[in-house]
Amino acid sequence: MDYSEYMRVVAVADFTTTVQAPNNLTVKITNNSKNAKTIQWDFGDGSPASSETEPTHTYSEPGVYTIALNIQSATGFESTKSLDVTVTPVDVIPVVNFAYEQEGSDPLKIKFTNQSQDGITFLWNFGDESATSTDESPTHVFPVTGKYAVTLTATSTTGNDNARIIHIRVPKLTEPEKLDIVNPSFELDPKDSYVITGWDPVVNNYPGSPGWGGFFIAEIPKTGTRCLLFWTPSVDSGNGHTHELAYQGSVTQTIGGLEDGKYSFRAWVYSKDMEGMSLLANGGGEDIIKEVGTNDGYTQLSLDFEVVGGVAKIGFLMNRPEDIGDNWSPVFQVDDAELWILPQ
Template sequence: MKRLFTGLGICLMVTGVIVSCKKEIDTSPYLRVVAVSDFTAVIQAPDNLTVKFSNKSKNAKELTWDFGDNSPVSNETDPTHTYAAPGPYTITLTIKSATGNESVKTMQVTTKPVDIIPEINFTYAEDPANPLKLNFTNQSKNGISFSWDFGDGSAVSTEESPSHAFAVAGRYNITLTAKSTTDNENTRMINIRVPKLTAPEMITIANPSFELDPKDSYVVTGWDPVKVSYPGSPGWGGFFIAERPKTGTRGLLFWTPSVDPGNGHKYELAYVGSVTQTITGLEDGKYTFKVWINSQDMEGMSLIANGGGADVKKAVGNNNGYTQLSVDFNVTGGKAKIGFLMDRPNDIGDNWSPNFEADDAELWINP
């Protein structure tokens, strides 16, 4: 009997071992790879319509980018995408891990292009059959819509390069306004003559004698010599009102104290300065600045004119008595600066006693 129980116990033990070996353990919860979707987006200059995406996800074996503008999806790791138009877009990054675990992240990005400012320019020519009719050629850049005001009370034109017939001869302000794709506007106005000029014509200027200040006989312009080292002098020099003009009662004078080196004084002979006046309301074109000049020993003195670009200069030189000098220049933008420039920045060590008088300036427009 004892042997029977012993044998039965062995059998049960073996049976238990066999049963436990056949039972399977579910290890899948411990083998699943979790995916975490993450990314950054940076809008790129200069157009501000291109976005650079950087994938920051974890455990991504597969990924899909949806850029939110109905364009094809991308499977690139770090794509760059350019949008056709500004606006808010929802970007979605979907990733899967090696075990099929999925993760999704969305982000809204607003693209807005930089402001585009139109560059306004245009030319015009008379119609061969009618001198009162002008044909305009629009040379503007970055404009998508245009508005023309011909300055004669007629209706505004939205043609890109219109033609327009004026009822009577005269001077008119022509204004072109352009708008860009970013709704930025720019305007240019020029004053033109209809029909065009056929002979030179003098423009009336308010201050032909360059009277800096009518209150005093001599008025300093507000700038000092580069060097002021002569203790016995008043300590100034430059452009002043003169009482001895060519005609009239006043004119312009450049004066500097004469220095006597025999007294041990240092020279104060270096000057940089200018006197100019600005004339507005001009039509674009070719101009001549004329002025009567009396000058001797005028190193550094020039006539100066500027019509919307670089200064145009002409040395006054030396002459005996008043001589009419002139300088030609172009005007763009309806404004001109005319006058005189003294550019003698260095003391060259001579006993300089210059003589300069200017009067009766004229401004002429040429065909």
């Protein structure tokens, strides 16, 4: 008696799919089939078939694809299954950055090094009306010495663009250079004036303050005839200064058209018993502050910071959020403020 028809091995095709991060274009297949001797996968995108047991497949474009599995058992029994899978990539936003340096002996020949992340194509605009470049890290010869706004635009695998503009100097700076700022010595205002030419005073008296404290112009300079003075209010409105009160204020100046890079904000400061007073700088991120402390006369203090985006804010901050003490005569005076750009 022939029992062969009762000995057939039955194949059962079965699988599940998982779309994988971070690009969401890759599909991991888990094979749950039974009694498979031969396996064939069709991923539905025209790519070659696969005979792997549990393949992982990456699609080149987003969309809906039909994955089909065909298996056969040892006795030739065939089973198929198909599933639709949707792949939708997460937007990839490039992070754009680059460095630059002189190449060779030509001071106008600049090598750019692309430091961007998640970009696959790039477009450079050198800011000198020359042709753009699609090289990843180009070398460019500028027509004349000067300052240029160089723009790098990067495009990701998902078609998202991001750009960064860096203001550069050609050739690169080799020595610190002092820049012009408005009214650095506070010479343009009369004594006791709250109008500080070229600077932006911001005042916030805390509750309980009599309101006459703050920054103003005085005649106790290091050089010239004027300086910046901060005076804090006190309990005694008759100026007995028996107890200082909480107070906050600042004087700042915003400067545009700067090249990106490292800077130093410097000022001559005379500070005595003056808690909460700081130099302040911001080159495109968070404020950077440096407490001035106490000295016995005018001392030049400096605060180093970095400019990203061509704009910087410099100035002086008074931050006394609480009643601080009973110093009779605190002093804070500033003269001859300076802004220096440093070699990169």
